[in-house]
Amino acid sequence: MTDNLQLNSEGKLKHFLTIEGLNKSLLTEILDIAESFIGMNDQQIKKVPLLRGKTIVNLFFENSTRTRTTFELAAKRLSADVLSMSISTSSTSKGESLLDTIRNLEAMFVDMFVVRHGISGAAHFIAQQTAPHISVINAGDGQHAHPTQAMLDMFTIRQIKKNFSNLRVAIIGDILHSRVARSQIQALNTLGAAEIRVIAPKTLLPSHVESLGVNVSHNLTAGLKDIDVIIMLRLQKERMSSALLPSESEYFKCFGLTEDKLKIAKPDAIVMHPGPINRGVEIDSKVADGPQSVILKQVSNGIAIRMAIMAMAMQKQGVM
Amino acid sequence: MLEIHDLLNRLEAELKRIIIERQLTDPLMIGIRTGGVWIAEEMHHRFNISEPLGLLDISFYRDDFSQIGVNPNVKPSQLPPQIEGRDIILIDDVFYTGRTIRAALNEIFDYGRPNQVVLAVLIERDGRQIPLCPDCVGASITLNAGQRIKLTGPEPLAIHLQTLDAAA
Numbered sequence A: 001m002t003d004n005l006q007l008n009s010e011g012k013l014k015h016f017l018t019i020e021g022l023n024k025s026l027l028t029e030i031l032d033i034a035e036s037f038i039g040m041n042d043q044q045i046k047k048v049p050l051l052r053g054k055t056i057v058n059l060f061f062e063n064s065t066r067t068r069t070t071f072e073l074a075a076k077r078l079s080a081d082v083l084s085m086s087i088s089t090s091s092t093s094k095g096e097s098l099l100d101t102i103r104n105l106e107a108m109f110v111d112m113f114v115v116r117h118g119i120s121g122a123a124h125f126i127a128q129q130t131a132p133h134i135s136v137i138n139a140g141d142g143q144h145a146h147p148t149q150a151m152l153d154m155f156t157i158r159q160i161k162k163n164f165s166n167l168r169v170a171i172i173g174d175i176l177h178s179r180v181a182r183s184q185i186q187a188l189n190t191l192g193a194a195e196i197r198v199i200a201p202k203t204l205l206p207s208h209v210e211s212l213g214v215n216v217s218h219n220l221t222a223g224l225k226d227i228d229v230i231i232m233l234r235l236q237k238e239r240m241s242s243a244l245l246p247s248e249s250e251y252f253k254c255f256g257l258t259e260d261k262l263k264i265a266k267p268d269a270i271v272m273h274p275g276p277i278n279r280g281v282e283i284d285s286k287v288a289d290g291p292q293s294v295i296l297k298q299v300s301n302g303i304a305i306r307m308a309i310m311a312m313a314m315q316k317q318g319v320m
Numbered sequence B: 001m002l003e004i005h006d007l008l009n010r011l012e013a014e015l016k017r018i019i020i021e022r023q024l025t026d027p028l029m030i031g032i033r034t035g036g037v038w039i040a041e042e043m044h045h046r047f048n049i050s051e052p053l054g055l056l057d058i059s060f061y062r063d064d065f066s067q068i069g070v071n072p073n074v075k076p077s078q079l080p081p082q083i084e085g086r087d088i089i090l091i092d093d094v095f096y097t098g099r100t101i102r103a104a105l106n107e108i109f110d111y112g113r114p115n116q117v118v119l120a121v122l123i124e125r126d127g128r129q130i131p132l133c134p135d136c137v138g139a140s141i142t143l144n145a146g147q148r149i150k151l152t153g154p155e156p157l158a159i160h161l162q163t164l165d166a167a168a
Helices: A024-042 A066-077 A098-106 A122-129 A147-161 A179-191 A248-255 A295-314 B004-021 B035-046 B099-111
Strands: A055-060 A081-086 A112-117 A135-141 A168-172 A195-199 A215-217 A229-232 A270-272 B028-032 B054-056 B087-095 B116-125 B136-141 B147-152 B158-163
Touching: A024 A147, A024 A179, A024 A295, A055 A066, A055 A098, A066 A081, A066 A112, A066 A135, A066 A147, A066 A295, A098 A122, A112 A122, A112 A295, A122 A135, A135 A147, A135 A295, A147 A179, A147 A229, A147 A270, A147 A295, A168 A179, A179 A195, A270 A295, B004 B035, B004 B116, B004 B136, B004 B158, B028 B035, B028 B099, B035 B087, B035 B116, B035 B147, B054 B099, B087 B099, B087 B147, B099 B116, B116 B147
Parallel strands: A055 A081, A055 A112, A112 A135, A168 A195, A168 A229, A195 A215, A229 A270, B028 B054, B028 B087, B087 B116, B116 B136
Antiparallel strands: B147 B158
């Protein structure tokens, strides 16, 4: 499926909803622009005037700390006015429909919505329904996509490994419930990674997983061989409706990343995690805080990548 | 005709004059990407400045973002951590409307508050749109309608006077 909804008539980014349908040159452009925003950290005044006078609303129907705060900081560094709304404090708890909430915010002259929602497709729905001058960024929808997380991960990988063509990347853990994994797989395939390996128990893999362009392993020890980049996923306990695992400690024994298991991968392999981490469930503290971990670098890079995506989505969509 | 070496010599002489006149001490030289950096590299060499040349990319500070969007070829600016209180020589290739310099000053001031800034450009042409002007120039010229000036480089540096096709 090509998601033309995301691009304007000139092929430029209008909404950022999913990695699907975006080509390599556009993804590379996002990474390149983000690279320049990293340089801004040297400035005494960490702000550029690109989105001055624009209003961005963070619409979070689901809890988030990292994503919401880095989106907020990114918007502020672009000089936009930003307000963050979360479901518990909004009138949706009084029964207002999603569309009515959107219409009311539109009436306040909003230019961009950053949306996180528990239902897959929510950001697409808003992008289809909202006024034509408004851009929508998906900050995570159900089990579908989390494209800005995937891009900040690609950025972190490129920062350290320079290019994708020789890289073997392992994505480990709860693939079934992970919108992050879906977006990462699409991004890695588009950017031309040599191999993507998903490593998980059968119960935590979607049934069609090979069709996404990945190799599958059910054994962490065997699966980590020759790996350059290890991406650990959080065990999403809140999304597990049925007993997919015997126990957390059993899971850690088989799929938790420990120092010993890390040694099986290449010696210069990096360890990533989108957060929040469950220490002692999917990852040992010694690995999470160890020298090969780039988990906090990912968080810092989240600001620059979100700045790049917001700036690109707002270009040429100013007041006409 | 505009001869690049004459212009560079003239700019060097002008810079020598202003360094004395404005009492610039230990000046930090900054070039504006892309053409300005080429000129700045030459001046940096001629004045034998040991501190690395500062590189400024003004893409995020342009005033035409809503018309043309983000420059996909933007590169990170590279300025020293200490801008506060410095004497700065800002260098560009062509001074035209003045908008580039406005953007450059805004960016520099986000890194800190310099003591003074002088502006040196290889060529000043007519068409100013905001009240800024260079302190040192290699040459001042007036172009006919449809003409524009372009610098290519870095090796070799060359100036081209182009006449845009009226039908285009």
